[in-house]
Amino acid sequence: GENVEQHPSTLSVQEGDSAVIKCTYSDSASNYFPWYKQELGKGPQLIIDIRSNVGEKKDQRIAVTLNKTAKHFSLHITETQPEDSAVYFCAAATYGQNFVFGPGTRLSVLP
Amino acid sequence: DAGVIQSPRHEVTEMGQEVTLRCKPISGHNSLFWYRQTMMRGLELLIYFNNNVPIDDSGMPEDRFSAKMPNASFSTLKIQPSEPRDSAVYFCASKLQGAGNQPQHFGDGTRLSIL
Numbered sequence: 250g251e252n253v254e255q256h257p258s259t260l261s262v263q264e265g266d267s268a269v270i271k272c273t274y275s276d277s278a279s280n281y282f283p284w285y286k287q288e289l290g291k292g293p294q295l296i297i298d299i300r301s302n303v304g305e306k307k308d309q310r311i312a313v314t315l316n317k318t319a320k321h322f323s324l325h326i327t328e329t330q331p332e333d334s335a336v337y338f339c340a341a342a343t344y345g346q347n348f349v350f351g352p353g354t355r356l357s358v359l360p
Numbered sequence: 361d362a363g364v365i366q367s368p369r370h371e372v373t374e375m376g377q378e379v380t381l382r383c384k385p386i387s388g389h390n391s392l393f394w395y396r397q398t399m400m401r402g403l404e405l406l407i408y409f410n411n412n413v414p415i416d417d418s419g420m421p422e423d424r425f426s427a428k429m430p431n432a433s434f435s436t437l438k439i440q441p442s443e444p445r446d447s448a449v450y451f452c453a454s455k456l457q458g459a460g461n462q463p464q465h466f467g468d469g470t471r472l473s474i475l
Contacts, residue, residue: 281461292364292451292466293403300461338403344461347393347416350403 251276253341255351262329263359270354272339273321279341282322283348284313287336296337297324329358362386364467366452372473378440381470384433385454393453393464394427394437403451409435410457442474 252275262268272282280301285293299306299313299322306313310329315322326333336355340348365384373379385392393408407417409429417427424443429435439446449471453464 283463285466290468292453292468294466295463298461298463342461345457347405347408348464352402 251279251341251343251346251349253339253349253351255339255354257354258352259355259357261357261359264329264331266329268326268329268333268356268358270324270337270339270356271321272323272341272351273319274341274349275320276341276343277317277320278343280344281342282313282315283340283342284324285338285340285350287338287353289335293338326356329356331358331360334358364452364454364465366450366467366470368470369468370471370473372475373442374475375443376441377474378438379442379446379472379474381437381450381452381472383435383437383452383467385435385452386465387433389454389456389465390432391455391457391464392429392435393455394435395451395453395466397449397451397469406437442472444474447472447474 255272283298286296287293297311297313299315310327312325336353338353339351342348367382390411394406396404406419407427412429427437449469451466451469453466455464456462
């Protein structure tokens with residue numbers, strides 16, 4: 250079955266700097282890759298997703314890149330702000346199958 | 361639009377008691393998922409339903425756990441009898457299945473503490 254790894258497990262950046270979180274997956278059939286942000290006391294919330302027919306997607310300060318050959322995808326947050334502090338999860342899925350989540354990255358943005 | 365609604369938000373009970381967690385999915389969504397989140401094991405899928413039918417319950421840890429979905433707008437996860445190791449945050453999520461790849465939408469969870 251699918252296995253998703255995520256690095257780093259914790260990340261601290263200065264406000265205004267960029268943050269990058271990387272995930273790798275094992276099943277070459279996976280074709281959907283969502284990213285979730287979980288704030289304290291809340292459920293995971295979708296922030297961006299990418300499908301396997303594109304290599305990059307951007308939404309304001311957030312971007313995701315996908316390398317199907319290497320089977321990895323990354324989340325990029327630019328101009329980080331304190332409210333970006335949270336736990337971020339990547340996931341991989343094949344059409345009709347369940348999501349397999351990575352273990353999460355705790356991002357701290359230091360003022 | 362209302363998101364996934366879970367109740368209660370917090371539950372504290374003694375070992376051996378029955379616990380029932382409730383979930384109302386987003387209207388129009390036809391897939392529902394129950395997850396458990398702990399520090400040690402992260403997000404674990406317990407069971408999921410398509411069109412109110414349980415599809416895969418291989419993640420349910422023991423026979424003490426059971427889940428039902430009597431209609432498209434309601435699901436329960438029951439633990440009987442509860443044990444301290446069941447303490448965790450339980451999330452419900454829903455999505456629209458059958459329309460290409462779609463994201464799951466999560467509720468804010470039930471924080472369960474078994475004393």
